[in-house]
Amino acid sequence: MSAMFPLRISRRFLRVWQRNLTVYRKSWKISFIPPFLEPLFYLIAFGIGMSGLVGNIRYQGAEISYVQFIAPAIIGMSIMYNSFFETTYASFVRMYYQKTFDAIMATPLSLEEVITGEIVWGATKSVIAAAIMLIVISFFGLLHYPTSLLILPLAFLGGLAFGSIGMFFTGICANIEMFNLPVFLFVTPMFLFSGTFFPLDNLPRWAQQVALIFPLTHLTNLARSLSLGQGDSSISFGIGYLLIFSLVFFPLALWQMQQRLIK
Amino acid sequence: MIEFRNICVSVKQEWQELNPKQLPETHSDASNPTIVKAEHLLKKFGDFTAVNGVSFGVTSGECFGILGPNGAGKTTTIRMVYGFSPITSGNLKVFGLDISKDWRQIKSRIGVCQQENSLDPDLTVLQNLLVFASYFDIPKGEARKRAGDLLAFFALEHRRDAQVTELSGGMMRRLVLARALINNPNLLILDEPTTGLDPQSRHQVWDRLRDLRRRGISILLTTHYMEEASQLCDRLIIIDHGLILVEGRPQQLIRDHVGRDVIEIGSPTQELRSFLKSHHLQYEDLGHRVVVYCEERGDLYETITRDFCKEGCMIRMGDLEDVFLKLTGRELRE
Numbered sequence: 001m002s003a004m005f006p007l008r009i010s011r012r013f014l015r016v017w018q019r020n021l022t023v024y025r026k027s028w029k030i031s032f033i034p035p036f037l038e039p040l041f042y043l044i045a046f047g048i049g050m051s052g053l054v055g056n057i058r059y060q061g062a063e064i065s066y067v068q069f070i071a072p073a074i075i076g077m078s079i080m081y082n083s084f085f086e087t088t089y090a091s092f093v094r095m096y097y098q099k100t101f102d103a104i105m106a107t108p109l110s111l112e113e114v115i116t117g118e119i120v121w122g123a124t125k126s127v128i129a130a131a132i133m134l135i136v137i138s139f140f141g142l143l144h145y146p147t148s149l150l151i152l153p154l155a156f157l158g159g160l161a162f163g164s165i166g167m168f169f170t171g172i173c174a175n176i177e178m179f180n181l182p183v184f185l186f187v188t189p190m191f192l193f194s195g196t197f198f199p200l201d202n203l204p205r206w207a208q209q210v211a212l213i214f215p216l217t218h219l220t221n222l223a224r225s226l227s228l229g230q231g232d233s234s235i236s237f238g239i240g241y242l243l244i245f246s247l248v249f250f251p252l253a254l255w256q257m258q259q260r261l262i263k
Numbered sequence: 264m265i266e267f268r269n270i271c272v273s274v275k276q277e278w279q280e281l282n283p284k285q286l287p288e289t290h291s292d293a294s295n296p297t298i299v300k301a302e303h304l305l306k307k308f309g310d311f312t313a314v315n316g317v318s319f320g321v322t323s324g325e326c327f328g329i330l331g332p333n334g335a336g337k338t339t340t341i342r343m344v345y346g347f348s349p350i351t352s353g354n355l356k357v358f359g360l361d362i363s364k365d366w367r368q369i370k371s372r373i374g375v376c377q378q379e380n381s382l383d384p385d386l387t388v389l390q391n392l393l394v395f396a397s398y399f400d401i402p403k404g405e406a407r408k409r410a411g412d413l414l415a416f417f418a419l420e421h422r423r424d425a426q427v428t429e430l431s432g433g434m435m436r437r438l439v440l441a442r443a444l445i446n447n448p449n450l451l452i453l454d455e456p457t458t459g460l461d462p463q464s465r466h467q468v469w470d471r472l473r474d475l476r477r478r479g480i481s482i483l484l485t486t487h488y489m490e491e492a493s494q495l496c497d498r499l500i501i502i503d504h505g506l507i508l509v510e511g512r513p514q515q516l517i518r519d520h521v522g523r524d525v526i527e528i529g530s531p532t533q534e535l536r537s538f539l540k541s542h543h544l545q546y547e548d549l550g551h552r553v554v555v556y557c558e559e560r561g562d563l564y565e566t567i568t569r570d571f572c573k574e575g576c577m578i579r580m581g582d583l584e585d586v587f588l589k590l591t592g593r594e595l596r597e
Contacts (some may be wrong), residue, residue: 107398109370
C-alpha cells in the first residue's frame with residue numbers, strides 16, 4: 001500500500017490547518033474558556049484544598065510547594081488533551097460524519113496532506129492552550145522566566161506526539177464510542193501515573209520504569225524543569241523521547257488512515 | 264401535454280430572467296477532444312469485483328452519463344476518474360494525463376459533486392466557497408470574486424452568510440455545485456446530482472447544468488433517474504454488475520432496444536399471450552402485466568384493446584426507463 005501511495009506531502013497541508021483555524025476563530029471566545037478556567041480550578045483545588053495535607057515536596061533535591069509541583073503538570077495534561085481530543089473525536093467527526101476529508105480529497109490535496117494538517121492543527125491547539133495557561137498561572141507567580149517561555153515550543157512537540165497517536169487511533173476505531181478504549185487505557189493512566197500529581201519516586205521501581213513509556217511523563221518532566229528554571233541531562237532525553245514518539249506515530253497514523261480511507 | 268411543456272418553458276424563461284448574471288467562459292481544450300479515456304478499468308475490493316473492465320471515453324464539451332441500478336459500480340467508476348480510488352488495473356487518462364502520477368494536476372482541473380453531502384457544516388455558505396478555493400490555491404481576491412459570481416448564478420446570494428445546516432436540500436445541492444465550479448473546471452463530475460430533491464429543485468439544477476454545458480464545460484454524471492439522463496446526456500452507458508451493457512445516445516438506445524411505442528396491458532389473458540407469440544411481437548411478461556415493445560403501431564393497440572383487454576391498457580412512447588429495465592431486469596437491488 002505504501003509503495004502504491006508514496007508519501008504525498010507538500011506545504012498544501014497548511015490549507016487544512018487554515019480551514020480548522022477559520023472554524024476555530026468563529027468560536028474562539030468559547031474555545032478560550034476551558035484553558036483559562038482549567039488551571040484556576042486545579043490551582044484552587046490543589047493549592048488551597050490539598051496543600052495543607054501535602055505540604056512541600058522534595059523535587060530533584062529542591063524543596064518546592066505542592067502548587068508549584070502540579071502547575072506545570074496541569075499545562076502538560078492540557079497539551080495532551082488538546083491535541084489528542086482534536087485528532088480523535090474532532091477529526092473523527094470531520095472524517096466520518098461531516099465528510100470533510102472526502103470533500104478535500106476531491107481537490108488537489110492528498111489524504112496525507114489532510115492528515116498532516118489535522119495533526120499540526122492539534123499541536124497548534126496545544127500551543128494555544130499552553131499559552132493561555134502560562135498567562136493565568138504566571139499571575140500566581142508559579143513560573144520561572146524566561147525558561148517557562150520554552151513551554152510553548154514544547155507544547156508543539158508534545159502536541160505532535162499526542163496528535164499523531166490520536167490520529168492513529170482514529171484510523172483504527174470503527175465508531176466514535178470506541179475512543180473510550182484509548183481514553184481509558186492510555187490517557188487516564190497517563191493522567192494519573194506520569195508524575196503529574198505526585199513524584200514518580202513514590203512508586204515502586206517497576207512502576208517507575210513503566211511510567212517512562214508514557215509520553216506524558218516526559219512532557220511533564222520537561223514542563224516542570226522549564227517552569228522551575230532548572231535544567232539537567234533529562235531534558236534532552238525527554239525531548240528525544242517525544243521526538244521519536246512523534247516520528248513513529250506520525251507515519252503510523254498516515255498509514256492507518258490510508259488503510260481506512262483509500263479504497 | 265403540449266400545454267404542460269409550454270408552462271415548463273415559461274417557468275424556465277422566468278428563472279433565467281431572474282438570474283441574468285453570467286459566469287466566465289470556461290477554457291475548453293479543443294486540441295485534445297477526449298477528456299476522459301478509460302480502458303479496461305477494473306476495481307476490486309478484496310474478492311469482490313466492483314468494476315469489471317469497463318472502457319469509455321468522454322469528449323470535450325459533452326455530457327456523458329453512467330447509468331445503472333444500485334451497486335452497479337457507477338460511483339466506484341467515477342471515483343477512479345477523480346482520483347479518489349486507485350484503479351486495480353486498466354488504463355485511465357484524464358486530460359491525457361495519468362491519474363496515478365499527475366493526480367494533482369488533474370484534480371485541479373475538475374470539479375466534483377459527491378453523492379453524500381460533503382458541505383462543511385462548520386462554515387457559512389460563503390466560507391464554504393472561500394475555504395474550498397484555498398484548497399486550489401486560488402488567491403483570496405479572485406476567490407471572493409468567483410464566489411460572488413457563483414452565488415449569483417445559483418441564486419444563493421441572499422444566503423451567503425447562512426450556516427450550511429440552515430439551507431434546504433435544493434439550496435445545499437446548488438451550493439455543492441457552486442463549490443465544484445470554484446476552480447473553473449474543464450470537467451464536472453456529478454454523482455447523482457439530484458437524488459432526493461423535489462421536482463422544482465431538480466429542474467433548477469438541470470437548468471444550471473444546461474447553462475454550464477453551453478459554456479463548453481464537459482460533464483460526467485451518474486444517475487438512476489432516466490429522465491435526468493434523457494434531459495442532460497449526449498451519450499451514456501448503462502452498467503450493471505461492473506460491466507457495460509450498452510452505450511449510445513439516449514434516443515438511439517430507445518430506438519434500438521425498445522422501439523417507438525410501448526403498449527402496457529394489465530391483467531393479461533392466455534389468449535393475449537398466444538396472440539403476441541403468434542405475431543412474433545417483442546414483449547415482456549411480468550405476470551400481472553405484459554409490456555409490448557413495437558414500432559409505431561396504433562393498429563396493434565386498437566386490436567389489443569378491442570380483442571383482449573377492455574381496460575387497464577395503454578400505449579405510450581418508449582423511453583430510457585424501458586431500455587434500462589429491459590437490460591438490467593426488474594428485480595430489486597438492495
